[in-house]
Amino acid sequence: MPTVDRVLPTETGTEQTTVEPPARPDPEPDPEPIVSVVVPALNEARNLPHVFARLPQVDEVILVDGGSTDDTVAVARKLRPDIRVVTQNRRGKGNALACGFAACTGDIIVMIDADGSTDPGEIPSFVAALRGGADFAKGSRFRPGGGSADITRLRRAGNRMLSILVNVLFGTRYSDLCYGYNAFWSCHLDVFDLDSTSPAPAGADGRLWGDGFEIETLLNLRAARARLVIEEVSSFEHDRIHGVSNLNAFTDGIRVLRTIAREWPRGRKRESRQLAGRSAR
Template sequence: MPPYATPAPSLRPGRRPTVTVVVPTRNEERNLPHVFERLPGDVHEVILVDGGSTDRTVEVARELRPDVRVVQQTRTGKGNALACGFAAATGDIVVMIDADGSTDPAEIPRFVDTLLAGADFAKGSRFRAGGDSHDITRLRRLGNEGLNGIVNTLFGTRFTDLCYGYNAFWRRLLPALDLPDPALPRPADGGKLWGDGFEIETLINIRVAAHGYRVREVASVEHARIHGDSNLNTFRDGTRVLRTILSEFRRLATAAPRPARPAAVPVVPMGRLRDLVAVAPGRVGDLGLAPPFGVQPAFALAGQEAAA
């Protein structure tokens, strides 16, 4: 078992884990009926995090599901919304989905079953066998592939879909994620704290892997948004994701002592980052880069377990 990893919590015989679904929202009243209708019947808790909706998002949520828990977002951005929802969650398992209909709640049992089979973190992937996307543009796909390749090279991971926000994990992992405290005030300039934006998904993926938790990818189909417009900006948010990757690489390389490496394993210095960016995502493993920290993540891809 990788360092820092802990086994899945033991459950009483015959007891399924309780599941909390966190749904960040902002003006999604027209999409909620579809999303809530597809939630599995055995979901223990639904937390709707509202980011200042000016429509009937909250009212519709309560009409559709009287037991929904509504949490008001403390700052702005998807990352802050998720952090607020995670802080309020009480289930054994936390599932993060979108409110626009792009992530299918009917897939939740597959994520839960993956965790029950031994994974610590179930990572949704549109690009492994059985997955697909009806929404991603060519530009976003290329950006995702490039960022995916950089992370796999720098951190020794095997992600196939870095920038997809459909994930599930045991709630006990939350301290390791070390997300920005929802209680911190919003910056005076009205901006976001680091981790408050769409970079949250990359931040979570990297930190889960850095702690040596067992990651297993789950094939998922992304659908087109049903109503409204996305808040995602390809260039702005892509830049935030890249900055997050480099920041986490520097942080981990500085904070943890470097382990002794076999002589046969080459180490790629930070100065070669521009070369890493140019590496084709399908060939990043050829570089043989060892992570800059003393933890090895464990991945299971295409249904087979393999230590990274």
């Protein structure tokens, strides 16, 4: 029997009851997003035990092998039997990430390094930023709570100058342009326009533009140009555990500068076409 709320008089003098509608059930909480972690690796067998031990609970781990000659793949499969291994089709970190992103099935994609420099234990902070409303969560070593045990004075100065340049040209507020610890909603993957299918071009380099370390800057610039909601997340960069980094401060700095030059006029032309189209409509 329904509960009678109150009795109201009517014009005929009879009584009319009103029934309180049944209470609505509390809304169900949003389901937990599926988190995919992409780990580019080239001869990182000795570093993977440390990296995987620091991984929090995630739904999918994709190791992108760059043609390792050590036991990188075997070690990864031993440590995580559920891991998915992808072989990149060209060379360079950028191509590895493009191939890994294309293989992801999660709602959120996180990119970390296999050398132990990026701390997998920080992944929940990136996921929280995305769940809080960001489209793109960008790691920063230069926000309060962040830092680096690896960056040299030369790289720090170069990064600062490049960050200022990008902030002026693109209207951003980046504090750390050249850092590769990022996460984003997979629905925005098309914004980055990465090539994961074309074969390696002829020549000694065997890479397309974006296949190298310039990928980190490329992602940041295209996220800004697409007007994604970007939130910086404090992050601490550790020393590489074993091996030697393939990063070269001078040559990779030049590639970053060329990336800024290439992306800025392209973005302006695209925005001009969009404005012209809106005016015509």
